[in-house]
Amino acid sequence: MATKSTVFPVPGAILKAVVCDRSATFLLQNTSTLSNEDVRPGDASCDVVMKGSEETAAAMPCHRSVLSCCSGYFRTMFSIGLKECYTEEVQLENVSSEILKTLIDFAYSLEISVHKDNVMPLLAAAVFLEISPVADACWEYLERHLDETNCLMIYRMRHCQIHRENLAQRAWKLVLRHVSSISHDSDLLELDEDTLIRIILSDNLNVDSEDDVLDAVFRWSHHDLTERRSALKEILQFIRRPFLSSRSIKNNKYKTVVTDKTVDEQNGAVVELNELSIQDQATNREMPVSSLQQRPRKFYDSRTVIVCVGGEVDRRGWAGLDCMNCFDPVDRAWSVWAPAPYPVCGAGLVNMGNQHLFLCGGYLPSGKCKTLHVHRYDLKTNDWEQMAPMQAARSFFGAVEVHGLIYAFGGYDPNDKPLCSVERYDPVLNRWQFMASLPMPLGSFAAAAHNGRIYTFGGCTTSNKVTGIVFCYDPPLDSWSELATMPTNRYLCSACIGPSGQIYVIGGRDRPAGSSLTCVEAYDTSTDSWLTKGDMNTARCCAAIVHVEGTVFALGGFGINSNSSSVERYYEESDNWTMHESPLPHPQCAFGCVTMQIRNG
The missing domain is CATH 3.30.710.10 (Potassium Channel Kv1.1; Chain A)
Incomplete structure (x- = not known):
């Protein structure tokens, strides 16, 4: 805190x-x-x-x-x-x-x-x-x-469950996301049996392997062996045994449980687990997933990376890029993936289930035109495939995923006029259809999806006026509403969901042909209000912003006189931006940027 x-x-x-x-x-x-x-x-x-x-x-x-x-x-x-x-x-x-x-x-x-x-x-x-x-x-x-240091404590508060359901849900998501670090805190050791079981049951538990889950359970039981001996055997049945390594059971730190003569019931539970886990590994690895214990968690042996696609080398010269670069925040290293089908900037990039990336629309510098083409990147094959095109060519528009569907909205048409049209893509049917339009034509705005709703921030109107207007789209109702206006009018800005659930809007410009901005503002969806945050170190427009494990990254963009390759990160607790030591491979702006969960190795 x-x-x-x-x-x-x-x-x-x-x-x-x-x-x-x-x-x-x-x-x-x-x-x-x-x-x-x-x-x-x-x-x-x-x-x-x-x-x-x-x-x-x-x-x-x-x-x-x-x-x-x-x-x-x-x-x-x-x-x-x-x-x-x-x-x-x-x-x-x-x-x-x-x-x-x-x-x-x-x-x-x-x-x-x-x-x-x-x-x-x-x-x-x-x-x-x-x-x-x-x-x-x-x-x-x-x-x-709210952050990973206090989310478990807040979630456990009885009054939070009763009086602040949204806060409890946010805290729960953070618990699942940061369970590896939380499992070593005293808060986990004080958990009641039911809450610990609920954590273990979740498919969304962010662990590298099931060994980490077992490790946390034993650490919890060791905290009070006398009182928790009867609970251990029941809890162990929720461990996903086919995904345990045999080494995890034989590890010395578990032998104290196996050989403790005062806890015979625990002894039986651990021996049983040892035998079953080895048997499961031998017989069930190739079997269809048919039960909770045999279903892998979503985040086994995985990490979050930042993927950047396309963009411009020089905003003044419209020199396009087809590159696809991946940044690992842990290794602090960039790697090159399969290039995009063509150089493109101002396109929409959407992550679908950490399996596919969809590259939608954008401006093609080579042909000096807007496109309605859509291509899908497959992580397994490291290749791109053309999909059904959008119904309207557009660039510098909003593109987000909500409940497995892609929404593309606003942006500029082939005549550089702002659009108000909205279309939705169903990846199962490979089909686009128009939805309720934006309340006004809008381009070069920031967009983000949060808790099943879509938000737009700022942008340019038909009269080329820079605005701070904020709209919210409710997909089930297929309707738009206007929310609290941003403190700073801006366009060519960027947005992402921050660690505590607020939506951060960075950079951009406050007037046509104006200078890039350093200012940062955060929107609280629960109160429909704005907070001023610490300025970035570098002025940026057409930049990218993403959130990775409690840290917000701002990447690239057009600075004072040229494109930037710099990367800086924001820590919510200190409200401070610091320059990152691993810049983009080259200066670029107006590129697609998303986070993606990928397997290690």
């Missing part, structure tokens, strides 16, 4: 408007006309002393009326005839003095500071005491700072 604290002001008038109606009877009964602008904690008019849970907790003189205006819990406590209505001192058994003081200060000042050191206990106390503005501020903080 970030170490910065965030202040969330809550307007007093709004808070009072919410609570006064609910607490009006109580305030009349007490004939109190005090408000939190009139009084301060500790002054002579205080009528109750609050204490935290510690035995030596310090006394905090307060006003019942102020606490009641802030908290539904206190409002009930002080109004239904309980002893706390009359006793001079009230001690809360499950709220620490430090957190209680913070909440009391909020009741009087209507401001709260939320940071990584207090967010969890503050949230628990705010939910318990029914202080909605504070709870909302804590939820907002967690939404903004």
Whole structure:
């Protein structure tokens, strides 16, 4: 989590408007006309002393009326005839003095500071005491700072499952994505049996091999052998035994379980697993996948790479590229794959299931024309195949995948006029069909798909006006809606989903023939709001942006006077961009760029 604290002001008038109606009877009964602008904690008019849970907790003189205006819990406590209505001192058994003081200060000042050191206990106390503005501020903080270091902790929160389902789902996806690193954290060791089983059951568990899953299970059981001995045998049945190596069972770190005479039940479970795994490997490797245990996970022995296709060498000269380069962020090395069928820039590149890449449309510098051609790259054969063409030739358009279908929208037609048409491709039928059009003709915008919806950011309109407009497309409804406008009007910009689920929009230009931008803004789909992020080190338009394992990469683009080969990466926690030591093989812009999960070896 970030170490910065965030202040969330809550307007007093709004808070009072919410609570006064609910607490009006109580305030009349007490004939109190005090408000939190009139009084301060500790002054002579205080009528109750609050204490935290510690035995030596310090006394905090307060006003019942102020606490009641802030908290539904206190409002009930002080109004239904309980002893706390009359006793001079009230001690809360499950709220620490430090957190209680913070909440009391909020009741009087209507401001709260939320940071990584207090967010969890503050949230628990705010939910318990029914202080909605504070709870909302804590939820907002967690939404903004969700990452692999805290996703399991956040997912395990009971209140998160109940009150913030979207946050719980995002946290769950991060747990599955980063399970290899999380498996060594104390949070995993504290998991209950049901949650651990749910993790193990997922096909989307991002592990190099099933040995990693078994390793995590044994680490969990070793944390408390006495209490977890009975659970181990049940959990082991969910291990996908045909994909275990025989070496993993015989590894010395597991012998302590096998030879521990105090855990006979575990002993039997491990011996059984050992025998079955070897048998499964001998007999089931070639059998059809027919059960959960025999089904491989999606990410066995794999890694995420960045694939770049086509583009321009020199934006001023329109010299096209047909290259296809792959970058491995772990090895920090570039490799060359099969070139595209022809030099093309401003095309759409879409990853379909980590098996195929679709190259759609674009501008052909050799013929100085737009194309509607579509080609499919097969990862297994390292070759391209021509597919059904789009119904409209277009370049500098949006192209994304949603639920196994490709959507191509907007862009420029052969006469360089912005388009509003939208078409959808079904790879099973190899067919395109028109869908509901964009609300206005638009080209050179950024586009991204997130949670089953499609978003467009900025772009140029028919009058060549640069806009900051944002549209959202709902595929099931086949309809578009307008959302909160970007703070910066821009076109030739780029977008991707960041580590915490926000959509990052980088670079571009804010006016025709203007200079490239360094500014970065992030859109929060849950709140329909924008945040300003740290600037890039290099101004870029027609660049690429992708997210790989918690890091955002910005690649290439047109800079101040020429194309760039530079690559920089962004760390969400520090809100900072740093130059990467492995640039593109050559300067380029307006190229297709996606991430792809590929097998090792």
